Amino acid sequence: MQRLFIWSFCVLLLLFTAGCDDPSAVGIGLIGEEGIPQTVRLPADSVLTALQRDRTGNTSQVLAGRVADPLLGTLAATGYLDFIRSPGTRVDTTIVSVRLELRRSYLYGDTLAAVTLALHDMLEDWPFSGVAADTTLSAGPQVRTFTFAPTDTLVQVELPAEWIAANDTTLRSNTFSTSFHGFQLRPVAGNAVVGFRFATARMVIITATDTLTFTASKALTTVMQERTVPLPDGRALLQDGTGTIVRLRFNFLADSVYEAGLHAAVLDVPLDSVRLQQQPAGFVRPLPPTVRLIGVDANGNVPLTSLGEPVVLATTTPTDGRLRFRLTGTALQALQRLMLGETPIQYLQLEFPTGDNTLSPLLLYAEPSRGPVLILILTPPSS
Amino acid sequence: MNTPAFQRLVGLLLLLGLVLPAAAQQTGEGSVYSRFGLGSRILYASSQQQAMGGGGVALSNLNYLNLSNPATWSAQVLTRASGSVLFQRLWATDASGNTSRLGFGALQAVHLSFPLRTRRIGLGLAFRPYTRANYLVRTSALLAHPDLGDTIRYQIDYAGEGGLQQLNAGVGVYVHPQLSVGLRADLIFGIIEHTQRTRFFDPDLPGLIPTEYAPTLFATSTRLAGVRATAGLLFRLPLSDQQTSDALTLGVTFSTPTTLRATRVYTLGESLDRDTLKTALHGDVYLPLSVAWGVSYQQDNRWTFVLDGLYEPWSRFRSDLPFAGYTPNGENLFKDFVRLSAGLEYLPAGTDYSAPYFHQVAYRIGLYWERAYVDPSPEVSLRTLAVTAGLSFPTLFPGTRLDVNLTAGMRGTTAYNLVRDVYYRIGLSLNVGERWFLQRRFN
Numbered sequence: 001m002q003r004l005f006i007w008s009f010c011v012l013l014l015l016f017t018a019g020c021d022d023p024s025a026v027g028i029g030l031i032g033e034e035g036i037p038q039t040v041r042l043p044a045d046s047v048l049t050a051l052q053r054d055r056t057g058n059t060s061q062v063l064a065g066r067v068a069d070p071l072l073g074t075l076a077a078t079g080y081l082d083f084i085r086s087p088g089t090r091v092d093t094t095i096v097s098v099r100l101e102l103r104r105s106y107l108y109g110d111t112l113a114a115v116t117l118a119l120h121d122m123l124e125d126w127p128f129s130g131v132a133a134d135t136t137l138s139a140g141p142q143v144r145t146f147t148f149a150p151t152d153t154l155v156q157v158e159l160p161a162e163w164i165a166a167n168d169t170t171l172r173s174n175t176f177s178t179s180f181h182g183f184q185l186r187p188v189a190g191n192a193v194v195g196f197r198f199a200t201a202r203m204v205i206i207t208a209t210d211t212l213t214f215t216a217s218k219a220l221t222t223v224m225q226e227r228t229v230p231l232p233d234g235r236a237l238l239q240d241g242t243g244t245i246v247r248l249r250f251n252f253l254a255d256s257v258y259e260a261g262l263h264a265a266v267l268d269v270p271l272d273s274v275r276l277q278q279q280p281a282g283f284v285r286p287l288p289p290t291v292r293l294i295g296v297d298a299n300g301n302v303p304l305t306s307l308g309e310p311v312v313l314a315t316t317t318p319t320d321g322r323l324r325f326r327l328t329g330t331a332l333q334a335l336q337r338l339m340l341g342e343t344p345i346q347y348l349q350l351e352f353p354t355g356d357n358t359l360s361p362l363l364l365y366a367e368p369s370r371g372p373v374l375i376l377i378l379t380p381p382s383s
Numbered sequence: 384m385n386t387p388a389f390q391r392l393v394g395l396l397l398l399l400g401l402v403l404p405a406a407a408q409q410t411g412e413g414s415v416y417s418r419f420g421l422g423s424r425i426l427y428a429s430s431q432q433q434a435m436g437g438g439g440v441a442l443s444n445l446n447y448l449n450l451s452n453p454a455t456w457s458a459q460v461l462t463r464a465s466g467s468v469l470f471q472r473l474w475a476t477d478a479s480g481n482t483s484r485l486g487f488g489a490l491q492a493v494h495l496s497f498p499l500r501t502r503r504i505g506l507g508l509a510f511r512p513y514t515r516a517n518y519l520v521r522t523s524a525l526l527a528h529p530d531l532g533d534t535i536r537y538q539i540d541y542a543g544e545g546g547l548q549q550l551n552a553g554v555g556v557y558v559h560p561q562l563s564v565g566l567r568a569d570l571i572f573g574i575i576e577h578t579q580r581t582r583f584f585d586p587d588l589p590g591l592i593p594t595e596y597a598p599t600l601f602a603t604s605t606r607l608a609g610v611r612a613t614a615g616l617l618f619r620l621p622l623s624d625q626q627t628s629d630a631l632t633l634g635v636t637f638s639t640p641t642t643l644r645a646t647r648v649y650t651l652g653e654s655l656d657r658d659t660l661k662t663a664l665h666g667d668v669y670l671p672l673s674v675a676w677g678v679s680y681q682q683d684n685r686w687t688f689v690l691d692g693l694y695e696p697w698s699r700f701r702s703d704l705p706f707a708g709y710t711p712n713g714e715n716l717f718k719d720f721v722r723l724s725a726g727l728e729y730l731p732a733g734t735d736y737s738a739p740y741f742h743q744v745a746y747r748i749g750l751y752w753e754r755a756y757v758d759p760s761p762e763v764s765l766r767t768l769a770v771t772a773g774l775s776f777p778t779l780f781p782g783t784r785l786d787v788n789l790t791a792g793m794r795g796t797t798a799y800n801l802v803r804d805v806y807y808r809i810g811l812s813l814n815v816g817e818r819w820f821l822q823r824r825f826n
Contacts, residue, residue, distance in 0.1 A: 021484060021485050021486055021519075022482075022483060022484040022485075023519045023520065023521040023540070024481055024482070024483045024520075024521055025520060025521060025522040026415070026475045026477045026481050026482060026483040026520065026802050027415030027475055027477065027520045027802045028520055028522050028541075029477070029800040030415050030418065030419075030520075030759050030800070030801070030802070031415070031541050033522060034579075035539060035579050035581065035601070036524075036537075037537055037581060039528055039530060041530070259649075259651070259660040259661065261599030261601060261651050262597060263581065263583065263596050263597055263598075264528075264531065264533075264535075264596045264597070266530070266531055268530075326531075326595060328594050329594055332597045333597070336597070337658075340651070340658050340660075342658060375531060377531070377596070379579075379581055379599055379601070381649065381651070381660055381661075
């Protein structure tokens, strides 16, 4: 009985101490409310342009044509397409005709002048995975040339009867996938580069009894810069397909950010959209659909993930004359480590995803007064 | 030796050692005043004294080891061990009437002591707090970021954890029927950590944590360690020839000033993912001396009165490292620490072990007044006034008692931008006494 009383007494006392905590700002006056998150604008110390090998193989579209951009110079794009016979299809009877069907998905240049491309046979297998845009591939004899309006959404190219006859065995062969090596699309005339959607590119074979469709199996675009134009002062060019990239360096040793705790970050990159919009009548200069932000070390090497991919900090779309990269999650952690100097990353690099494959340009302000700026929400370190 | 009782003590100590440090890690839920200096000064001498106002420099009792005065360690009969835990609820109120409700639990102290010669020479070992930093202040507001087009709610928790502990080892020696002396070495060590955690919430949906915002945790950890010595004297003045237990006792202790070696590290990040900021700071922290005196009066083995005072000249505190309230060669809000206390114990049965159970329960009350060693506001000194009470229950095992103590107090004021703390504490303590080291005798 006595023991029960004692233990009951102790338990009751302990229950008195139990209860929900309700911390509040009582006493904040004694602490001084230090460490309120602040907004800091950190302009880029330097805006460097560099070249790297732009990879254009097996992207979402294949480019072909030549464009002389009065602002940026002349670029020539040569496309390569290969086809594969769908499983279960077989050419049994006489081939009546063969045509290529190419659906346009991209246009850069003069929309008023016709574009002429030459179609060449590819005689050998060619690489496509991880191939740089400045790769040179040798092509076979010309099959034909074809001309189309650059605004056409569907381009159909009938292949000549001689070509059909010469390739009749190949088209019927069970080893078509390995014995046929596709076509080269080489610019001949016009002032535009067009992009054809890889997923919808088809080679249609019409026989006496059937219509067969061969789908695109691989694609590649090579790009050559044929003429350059000096850029306006204080601008940096970021152009897809050419391998140009922009590297930004920030002074994370500045007092305002040194060893601060990072909460949120936006990289704001103003674009000279006025100058980009100045173009001759009928000339279109599309903006790239996506720009991505990655981190690179002092030598420009890109730290890769375990899957061999670069660590992408953020992606964005040019909007309202600027690129705004909102860093979240692991990207914020990466930037925090960069601010603390605990990562080999030295620069933030603007580049294009390899999957888009365009020649679209961006003209960046590179002057410190109105160049790229990191907008950071951070807490300064406690004193 | 009574094996079951000792096994229970070992079990209790294991529980205290494993569970309560974990609970203590969750602290940061005490007074905001513990942010200043090295934390709130904690005085713990025994569970008996805790219930009697916390003093007792002149109090000698066979059932307890009096940690405040090593001279009392000479009068030991049993090998004795104890473990104490503390639970606290605290209400902090500011001038606007806003209130925080906070609570925490922590290991208070453990000790082991035994006589080398019964009632002549005794040794003691103890682990107990010296200071404790444990507060939690939470502020929250909306923050608009026009640059980002965002409005976000942030919440900052300012918290303190840890404190200084002391490991005591000493000896008490009976010199004369009216005089005992004691000497003790105090290893003072510990880590004091102040943290600032910032989190973000959706302004409209407070439970939603936006992924665009990352939380941060800044921590300032200061590791300190040093040794000091404490000497104690105990004078007994018998009041009656017939009643030898009636006595007036005077006690005094002196602790030397000491230097703690300090290392301070700033970090950013959580637990194992912490990044060290800046370079570690090293320096010395000079602790002042401590003088305590006390008077106790025991009558008829039933009544015990104690009256005590403690003085520590913290105004002489010096440090190479800054602390809240102290900047080297700058701000110094440190003042002399003063503590006065008084207490009373009534044990109805006295030494009659055949008395009814509740006559063998000890009933204790006390009170104390403290002036803190830091004045957060120069206009007013920080004072604490508290009352204490306790019950000491005998157990089936002779020499073993279970103590329950209660403290209710008030600290500070709502004036001068300060806060008033009202708190109560409950302490549980198990004191086990066994007869060890008996010489075997053969017929």
